[in-house]
Amino acid sequence: MIRTEKHSIYIFLVTLLLTAPQCLAQIIEVCAECEVKNIQQGVALAEDRDTLLIKKGEYQEFNILVDKPISIIGEDFPVIDGQEKGEIFRIVSDNVRIQGLIIVNVGVSYTTDHAAIRVVRSSNFNIENNRFENLFFGIFLERSSKGVIKGNRIMGIARDEYNSGNGVHLWYSNNISVSDNRIEGVRDGIYLEFSDTIRIHGNESRRNLRYGLHFMFSNDNQYTNNLFENNGAGVAVMFSKRIRMTGNRFRKNWGPASYGMLLKEINDAEINDNLFEENTVGINIEGSNRIIYKGNQFVRNGWAVKVLGACYTNRFMANDFLYNSFDLSYNSNINDNIFEGNYWSNYSGYDLDKDGIGDVPHRPVKLFSYIVNRTPETLILLRSLFMDLIDFSERVSPVFTPDNLVDAKPKMRVVQ
Amino acid sequence: MIQIEKIYKRFGKNEVLKGVDLSIPQGGIYAVLGPNGSGKTTLIKCLLGLMIPDEGTIKVLDKPIKEQWKYREEINYLPQIANFPGNIRVCELIRMINDLRKKEGNEDFLVKLFGLEPFLDKKLANLSGGTKQKVNLTLAFMFDSPVMVLDEPTSGLDPASLIALKKLIRDEKQAGKTFLITTHIMQFVEEIADQVIYLLEGNIYYTGPLSGLYKKTGQNDLEHAIAAITTETRHA
Amino acid sequence: MLKILKYSFKDLMRSRWSYVYFLFYLLLGFVLLFLNNDLSKAVITLMNIIVVLVPLISTIFGIMYYYNSREFIELLLAQPLKRTSIFLGLYLGVAGSLTLSLFLGLGLPFALYGLFKSGDILNFSLLIITGSFLTFIFNGLAFNIAISNENRIKGFGYAVLLWLFMAVIYDGLFLLTLIVFEEYPLDTFSLVATVLNPIDLSRILILLELDISALLGYTGANFKAFFGTRLGITSALLMLMFWLLIPLWTSIKQAKRKDF
Numbered sequence: 001m002i003r004t005e006k007h008s009i010y011i012f013l014v015t016l017l018l019t020a021p022q023c024l025a026q027i028i029e030v031c032a033e034c035e036v037k038n039i040q041q042g043v044a045l046a047e048d049r050d051t052l053l054i055k056k057g058e059y060q061e062f063n064i065l066v067d068k069p070i071s072i073i074g075e076d077f078p079v080i081d082g083q084e085k086g087e088i089f090r091i092v093s094d095n096v097r098i099q100g101l102i103i104v105n106v107g108v109s110y111t112t113d114h115a116a117i118r119v120v121r122s123s124n125f126n127i128e129n130n131r132f133e134n135l136f137f138g139i140f141l142e143r144s145s146k147g148v149i150k151g152n153r154i155m156g157i158a159r160d161e162y163n164s165g166n167g168v169h170l171w172y173s174n175n176i177s178v179s180d181n182r183i184e185g186v187r188d189g190i191y192l193e194f195s196d197t198i199r200i201h202g203n204e205s206r207r208n209l210r211y212g213l214h215f216m217f218s219n220d221n222q223y224t225n226n227l228f229e230n231n232g233a234g235v236a237v238m239f240s241k242r243i244r245m246t247g248n249r250f251r252k253n254w255g256p257a258s259y260g261m262l263l264k265e266i267n268d269a270e271i272n273d274n275l276f277e278e279n280t281v282g283i284n285i286e287g288s289n290r291i292i293y294k295g296n297q298f299v300r301n302g303w304a305v306k307v308l309g310a311c312y313t314n315r316f317m318a319n320d321f322l323y324n325s326f327d328l329s330y331n332s333n334i335n336d337n338i339f340e341g342n343y344w345s346n347y348s349g350y351d352l353d354k355d356g357i358g359d360v361p362h363r364p365v366k367l368f369s370y371i372v373n374r375t376p377e378t379l380i381l382l383r384s385l386f387m388d389l390i391d392f393s394e395r396v397s398p399v400f401t402p403d404n405l406v407d408a409k410p411k412m413r414v415v416q
Numbered sequence: 417m418i419q420i421e422k423i424y425k426r427f428g429k430n431e432v433l434k435g436v437d438l439s440i441p442q443g444g445i446y447a448v449l450g451p452n453g454s455g456k457t458t459l460i461k462c463l464l465g466l467m468i469p470d471e472g473t474i475k476v477l478d479k480p481i482k483e484q485w486k487y488r489e490e491i492n493y494l495p496q497i498a499n500f501p502g503n504i505r506v507c508e509l510i511r512m513i514n515d516l517r518k519k520e521g522n523e524d525f526l527v528k529l530f531g532l533e534p535f536l537d538k539k540l541a542n543l544s545g546g547t548k549q550k551v552n553l554t555l556a557f558m559f560d561s562p563v564m565v566l567d568e569p570t571s572g573l574d575p576a577s578l579i580a581l582k583k584l585i586r587d588e589k590q591a592g593k594t595f596l597i598t599t600h601i602m603q604f605v606e607e608i609a610d611q612v613i614y615l616l617e618g619n620i621y622y623t624g625p626l627s628g629l630y631k632k633t634g635q636n637d638l639e640h641a642i643a644a645i646t647t648e649t650r651h652a
Numbered sequence: 653m654l655k656i657l658k659y660s661f662k663d664l665m666r667s668r669w670s671y672v673y674f675l676f677y678l679l680l681g682f683v684l685l686f687l688n689n690d691l692s693k694a695v696i697t698l699m700n701i702i703v704v705l706v707p708l709i710s711t712i713f714g715i716m717y718y719y720n721s722r723e724f725i726e727l728l729l730a731q732p733l734k735r736t737s738i739f740l741g742l743y744l745g746v747a748g749s750l751t752l753s754l755f756l757g758l759g760l761p762f763a764l765y766g767l768f769k770s771g772d773i774l775n776f777s778l779l780i781i782t783g784s785f786l787t788f789i790f791n792g793l794a795f796n797i798a799i800s801n802e803n804r805i806k807g808f809g810y811a812v813l814l815w816l817f818m819a820v821i822y823d824g825l826f827l828l829t830l831i832v833f834e835e836y837p838l839d840t841f842s843l844v845a846t847v848l849n850p851i852d853l854s855r856i857l858i859l860l861e862l863d864i865s866a867l868l869g870y871t872g873a874n875f876k877a878f879f880g881t882r883l884g885i886t887s888a889l890l891m892l893m894f895w896l897l898i899p900l901w902t903s904i905k906q907a908k909r910k911d912f
Contacts, residue, residue: 254868280869302866323696325866345693371831376870377838378830380846382863383855385704386823427911466729467911483908488732495730499723503666512659516731 031055039064039072039080046070054078054101062107066091066098074100077131082106082116084134089117097126106135108163115140115165119147127152137165138186141173141195149178156186158209166191167208170198170218178203188214189231196220203227211236212253223248234259234279243269251277259284260301263291271296273416281306282324285314294318297416303329303369312336318415321345321364325382328405329369335402339364343411351412362410365401367394417442417563417594418463423472425458432458433469434618442562445585445595447605450615451646456598457496459615460565463596464493476563489517494556496567496598502541506532506551509540513555521558529580530554546572557584564588566597570604582608602638614645621645656728656741657748663724664717664749673709673750677757685765694765695775698758699858702779703851704819706786710750711811714794717746719804726912739795739907743900747791751784758783778861782854785892789850790815792899799906818851826852839872847887850895857888 029035030042030052039061042052048069056076062085066072072089079102082088086107089098096119103116115137119125125147131154132138138154141147149168158164167183170176170192179201183189189205192198192215204227205212212228213235215221221240225247228235234253237243243266250260260279263269266288273295276282282301285291289312297320298304304324305316314337321327322345341357349360368387372379381387394401420438424431432455440446448456461467463474465481465488473480476487500509510523527533530550535543543551549572556566564585570578585595585608599605605612605626612629614622622629626638635641664670680701684694721742728738758780759767767776794811801807826845830838846852859867860879867879878884 254865256869256871258869278865280865300862300865302863302869323692323862325863371827375830375834375838377834377842377872378827379866379870380842380852380856380859381823381827381830382859382866383700383703384823384852386820386827388700389820461912464730466726468909485732485734488730493730495726499726501663501721501724501727504663513727513731516655516728516733 025049025051027051027053029053029055030059032057043068043070043072049095054080062086062088064089066096067093069093069095071097071099072101073097074102074130077102079104084108087112087114087116087118091117091119091122091125094122095124096122097128098130099126099128100130102131102133103135104133106132106137108136110163113137113140113165113169115169118142119144123147126150131155132167135165135186137169138167138183140169141171141176143172144176145173146175147173147177149176150180152181154181154183154186156184156208158186161187161209164209166214167205170195174198177201182206184208188212189228191215192218192221194218198222199224201225204229206230208232213237215240219243222246227251228253228260230254231258233257234261234281236262236264237266237269238262238264239266241267241269244272245269245274246272247274249275249277250279250282251275253279255280262286263288266291270294275299276301276304284308285311287311289313291315292317295416296320298322298324298327300324302326305329307331307337314338315340317341318411319343320414320416322414326366326369326372328364329373330365330402330405331370331373333398333400333402335405337405339405339407341409341411341415342407343413343415344407347410347412349410356412358410358412361406361408363395363398363401363406365405366391367400370400417477418596419473419475419478420459420463421473421475423459423462423474424470425455425462425467426470432618433462435472436615436618436620438613438620438623440594440596442594443589443592444610445589445597445608446611446613447609448596448598448613448615449605449642450621451642454615455618456615457567460567460596460598464488464491464565489519490561491563491565492556492559492561494552494564494566494569496571500540500548500551503539505537505539506543507536509551510554510558513558517559519559522560523554523558526554526557529584530577546574546577549573550577553581557588562593564593564595566595568599569597570599570601578604602642606638614642616645654741656733656738657744660721660724660742660745661749663721664745667717669713669716670749670753673713674753674757677754678760681758681761685761691762691765691767691770691772692775694762695772695779696862699775699779699782699862702783703786703854703858706754706783707790707819707851708815710747710787710790711794711797711815712808713750714746714791715798715807715811718742718795718798719807729912735908736904739904740900743791743795743903747788750787750791754783754787755780775861778857782857785896786850786854789892789895789899792896792903795903796899796906799903799910818849822849823852837872839870839874843874843878847891850892853888853891853895857885857892860884860888 028042028046028050030039036042038059043066051071051073054074056078058079058081060081060083062082080088082105084105084107088103106116107114116132116135117127118140120142122144123146127139127149129151133155135156139149154167164187166188167186168178168190172194174196177199181203183205184207187209189208189212195218198221200223202225206229208231210232212231216238219241221243223245227249229251231253253260259281260276262284264286267290269291271293275297277299280302282298282304284306286308287310291314293316295318299322301324303326304321306329308331316339319342327344344362347358347362349358351358368391418440420436423433423436425433450456462469481487514521532550535547612626629641630636633641633644635644684697688694797810798807846856
């Protein structure tokens with residue numbers, strides 16, 4: 001997947017090189033003392049494949065329409081100040097590059113989703129190494145494809161959901177690579193809707209009001225090596241198929257409705273080698289089927305995995321469940337999921353034949369978690385001897401918890 | 417020296433002391449007598465602050481003792497049953513009491529007097545009743561205090577020690593000390609007591625010299641005198 | 653008082669029960685570390701054990717010590733000593749020696765397993781602090797029972813009953829109440845009910861450390877205020893302090909009035 005990303009950049013560069021000599025692309029300098037004083041002027045003057053080199057300085061501009069394939073490149077990070085009057089860049093042409101700009105003061109509106117950069121029905125765009133501050137929406141893609149969003153820093157100061165926008169917003173877009181961005185203090189860090197074959201890699205999404213990553217109706221996407229930390233509600237993944245999530249870290253998402261990851265109506269996904277650490281709920285699963293969870297680490301979460309509603313043929317293999325208050329919680333006593341070969345830190349069995357696998361099956365669902373689901377206040381009795389006694393009796397003869405829910409081959413040592 | 421005024425003490429329904437009045441001047445040996453359950457030990461424990469009387473006041477050296485503890489520096493006490501912590505040695509016990517009272521004691525003399533030297537390194541749990549009583553006596557006589565309260569000092573003692581004890585008491589009396597002794601050994605009382613306090617059913621039946629008790633009962637030895645009182649009250 | 657403390661402490665250091673207690677913790681520490689081979693896991697397991705075990709041992713040991721030192725107490729009472737200092741000295745002696753056994757018995761194996769180089773030192777300190785609090789509290793409660801019951805068998809019975817109530821039955825009733833009244837807002841009730849039982853209170857201290865992620869899932873505003881801020885740990889420690897002082901105060905009050 002990394003290879004494909006590189007591949008596309010490569011193709012892009014080669015295309016540029018091949019076309020350049022034919023058209024003799026120009027460089028137009030933009031600065032206060034230059035002939036071209038502002039960007040809008042520059043865009044109007046530019047021919048296809050020209051480069052606007054924006055010198056260091058402050059440019060008070062908004063509603064800049066980029067309607068030709070040009071590169072707008074900042075030198076020493078010039079500041080584009082939208083004065084909170086509306087949208088700043090709108091790209092309506094293919095092959096546009098925006099790079100090295102500081103874009104500030106996007107206007108907040110309750111009727112239009114103003115963005116620092118909006119890409120409309122375009123492809124092969126590059127938005128790299130920009131900084132966004134005091135924004136409404138950061139980068140907004142609308143029916144666009146084959147683009148790269150890389151190395152941007154989006155720092156919002158959002159306070160309320162109703163008047164804040166998302167960091168990177170993808171709508172009906174596909175084949176996009178979103179990588180190495182840092183997104184903080186917006187509503188949703190990265191938002192996807194009806195967007196397929198997106199690669200999201202190495203981003204850091206922190207302290208966002210709602211979700212660090214939020215996507216719906218978006219299939220065949222890959223999420224790798226991202227960090228989602230301290231977001232209001234963690235990460236929400238809904239109504240999507242064939243998702244691969246690998247090597248991500250989900251940390252410190254705390255609150256009554258906060259999850260490391262919320263899975264809702266997700267089918268045929270792979271969730272491998274992720275770290276879920278100190279979340280109220282590590283993964284909250286609702287109505288999701290045929291998902292493989294492998295090699296994940298669940299460390300010190302309130303609930304490592306919470307299963308709600310009907311979830312069928314999911315497989316949990318070789319995961320580490322370390323010091324969670326509850327490893328697993330079910331709200332029914334039917335189970336159609338498989339747990340095998342995981343490490344459970346509160347496994348109390350033994351391994352006499354020394355093959356690294358516990359001789360006694362482990363029952364990860366405690367009766368207490370069932371009680372807490374029913375009456376949340378009872379959580380205060382966690383770790384009480386009385387609860388341990390109840391759990392023990394339930395473990396011996398399950399009544400309220402699914403009796404086939406066992407890890408028959410619990411590992412004796414941490415897997416990862 | 418000691419004033420006891422209208423002391424009442426009850427344990428549940430059982431009224432043990434029913435308004436005891438008693439005044440003991442300085443010097444002399446007072447034997448507190450009475451049948452079993454007449455309140456002798458209770459009276460003594462009230463004096464020492466081990467028990468707290470329901471009513472009445474006790475003064476030692478003209479000061480009320482209620483909720484006080486300093487006055488116990490003026491009293492040496494020999495408890496009736498020598499109950500000691502079992503797992504400490506005799507010498508440690510003596511050292512500890514010395515340490516707690518912050519006074520110089522003459523334990524060496526007493527240890528020699530009662531022949532306790534071989535037992536100094538033994539644990540108290542391993543001592544015989546008599547030896548324990550000797551340790552008890554040593555602790556009681558160690559310090560130079562004006563008031564001595566002895567609860568059954570003779571119990572378990574062999575004749576030689578008994579003689580030593582009597583001599584000890586007489587010597588201390590010579591030094592102007594006040595003794596308050598309870599005992600059931602009438603011979604001991606006859607030999608040693610100057611005054612007798614006779615307790616009966618929680619009241620003082622008689623205080624005064626022994627001769628007065630003989631006169632009152634028309635008997636001429638203590639055992640019979642006391643027996644006479646006891647039967648007299650039973651008949652009454 | 654310090655002298656009494658010295659002697660009762662000396663006496664206890666000589667008693668084989670202190671050693672039994674000390675060895676028990678030593679063994680527990682080593683066995684847990686040996687079985688888990690993981691410091692964090694052993695500390696967590698230990699925390700679960702401590703809140704239940706320390707009260708039991710402290711109550712039993714406290715009451716046993718009191719009954720066994722009847723003679724010592726009587727000896728001391730006849731000396732020119734304040735009653736309060738005698739009982740305070742004894743109390744501190746027994747609670748202190750138990751705490752020392754706990755500290756050394758657990759500290760030694762964990763130190764040998766490299767506690768000081770690990771990140772678990774905080775959890776371990778919390779464990780020892782909670783254990784010490786529980787030792788003092790339940791010694792105080794045991795003294796209360798012992799002073800008001802001359803009959804040793806009765807005293808022992810009450811002590812075991814007290815532990816059983818605090819450790820198990822109380823939580824059972826608590827749970828039952830929560831389930832029966834689940835339609836009502838229960839956060840204030842839960843917090844109050846927790847505070848009224850020193851074992852639950854210590855448990856909360858441990859939860860605050862180990863299960864904060866889960867606790868932050870609570871919706872009630874009072875829960876949020878309690879668990880989400882420093883208020884929780886401060887008020888829990890403060891309440892433990894109360895729990896320490898109240899039984900001590902009542903037992904000294906009883907001792908002052910008691911006949912020996």
